[in-house]
Amino acid sequence: MRHFRLRAAVLAGALLLSPALPATPAHATPPTLASRMSAVQAAKTINYYPSNAGWTFMWTTFDPARIDSDLVRAAALGATNVRAIVFPQTFGYPTPAPAYAQKLSQFIGIAQARGLTVKLTLFDWWSGYSDTAGSITWAQTLLAPYADDPRVIAVEVKNEFPPGDAAAVAWVRQVIPAIRGTAPAMPLTLSVDGGTGAPGLASIKSQLATTPLDYYDYHFYGASERALAEIRRAQTAVAPDPVVIGETGASTHSGTDGEQAAYLARVFRAAGEAGVGSVAPWTLNDFAPGAIPPNSAVSAMPAQYKFGLYRTDTTPKISASVTGTAWTTGATPTSILNLGFEAAAIDSPWRNYQPTAGTAVITTESPRTGARSARFSATTRNGSNLPSLLTSPITPVQGGRPWHAEAYARGVSATGITEIALSWFDINGTWISQNTSNRLPVGNTGWTRLSVDAVAPASATSVQLHLKSGDNTGTVYYDDVAIS
Secondary structure (H helix, E strand, O other), X not given: OHHHHHHHHHHHHHHHHOOOOXXXXXXXXXXXXXXXXXXXXXXXXXXXXXXXXXXXXXXXXXXXXXXXXHHHHXXXXXXXXXXXXXXXXXXXXXXXXXXXXXHHHHHHHHHHHOOOEEEEEOOOOOOOOOXXXXXXXXXXXXXXXXXXXXXXXXXXXXXXXXXXXXXXXXXXXXXXXXXXXXXOOOOEEOEEOOOOHHHHHHHHHXXXXXXXXXXXXXXXXXXXXXXXXXXXXXXXXXXXXXXXXXXXXXXOOOOOHHHHHHHHHHHHHHHHHHOOOOEEEOOOEOOOOOOOXXXXXXXXXXXXXXXXXXXXXXXXXXXXXXXXXXXXXXOOOHHHHOOOOOOXXXXXXXXXXXXXXXXXXXXXXXXXXXXXXXXXXXXXXXXXXXXXXXXXXXXXOOOXXXXXXXXXXXXXXXXXXXXXXXXXXXXXXXXXEEXXXXXXXXXXXXXXXXXXXXXXXXXXXXXXXXXXXXXXXXEEEEEEEEEO
16 A cells, blocks of 8 residues: 555656646546537637736746736636637747646646636747648647647637738648647637738638638727627628637727727627627736837837736726626626716726817816816817817617717807717728707807717718817816717
C-alpha cells in the first residue's frame, strides 16, 4: 500500500506539471459540436487582457492572481465566457513551449473556477502563411488537450482574417481541416476587422466553400445608431450560418463614459432585434501606459487604452452597468440617454452640434423637473445649420416605423429659432431628411412642449434627435426629453 501511494503521488505530480493534460473536470460529459455551438450562440463573452499586460504581455508576464481577480469581476457582471488570444511567436513555434502551454492550461482553470468557459483565438499577429506545415503542427499540439474539454467552446483560427490575401486564404484552407482532424467537435470561426465588415465575411464564406466554418465572428466598430442594419447585412452575407459579435465598443479617450455606454446599449439592443445572442464588449479593462507592447501598431494610439468597462484602478464606468444589465436581464434601459439631464457630465451621451455657433450648458438655474436642464444663450448659426444638442435613441431605426419625440423648452428674452428635429440617415451615414416640431415663441415663455411625430423613411437606418436654438440673443432652457 505504501508503494501504491508513492506511485500515485508521483503520477499526480506529473499530471499537474504536464501542459498536455489540462485539469478537465472529473466525469464531464464530452461536448458535441452541437452543444458547443449552442454555447457559442448564447455566450456572454468578455474580451480580456489584464490592464497592465495587454496582448503578448499577458503571457510573458503571466499573473494568475491578477487574472483571477479580473475574472471575478467579469463573472459578477454576468459574463459566462472569456476570450483568450494566443500568439505563436510568444508560445513557441512550431511546437508550443511546455511553459506556455501550461500557462494556457492555468488560464482555462482560473476561468473554470469563476464559472467561465473559454474561446480561444489562434494566430494573432501572424502572417507566416507560407509555413502551413508548421502552422498545423502548432495548432494541433496546442488544441489537442482541449478537443473534448467542455471548458473550451470554440476556436477562432485567425484574428481579423484578411480575405483579400490569397496566401492567407490558401493557408487557412489547409489549417481548418487539420484542426478538425484533431478536434472534430470544436466549432471553428474567423473574424474580420471593423473596416472589412459584411463584404469581408461574404468573401470568406465564398472562398472557404470546400472547408466551411461553423459560424462567423463579426467585429463591429461602426456607428452604433446603425448597428441593426449593419448586423443584418453581416447575417445576409453568410446566411444561413450564425453570426456573433466577437468585439464591439467605443473608447472613452475622446468621448464621455456616457457615450461609450450608449454605444454598447445600442449594439446590445440591435443584436437582440437581429436574433444575435452573443455580444462581446472590447474590453474588460482600460490599459495603463506601457501595457500594450511597443511592437504593436495600436500602442501609439491613445484611444486604444480606453475601451475598458473598468478603469485601470478597477472602478467601473457606466458601461459596466449597461453590459451587466444586458447580460443578466436582456434589458437596455433608455435611462442611459440622460433625457432629463440629471446625470453627471461624464455619464451623459449628449453631444453638441455646430459648437462654434453655440453650445448647450447643463445648469441648475431653471429645471422643469429634477435639478438640471440644458441652456442655450447667445447662439448664432453656421450657414443653414443651427447649433443643437443631439443624441440618438437606443431603439434601432427601421424604415416605415413611427417615431415620436418631445421636449419642454422655456425662453428668456429668446429670439431666433428654437425647435426639436428628427434627422434621418441611411446605412452609409448619408443624411436623408428631417422632421421638425412646433417652435418656441420668442420672448419670455413658460415651459412649452415641443413635439414631432414622423415615420422613418424607407431607407433610414438611424436617427438623431436635435434640440435646436439658433440666432438666439437671449436664453432658452430644455428639459424632460422623450423619444420613442
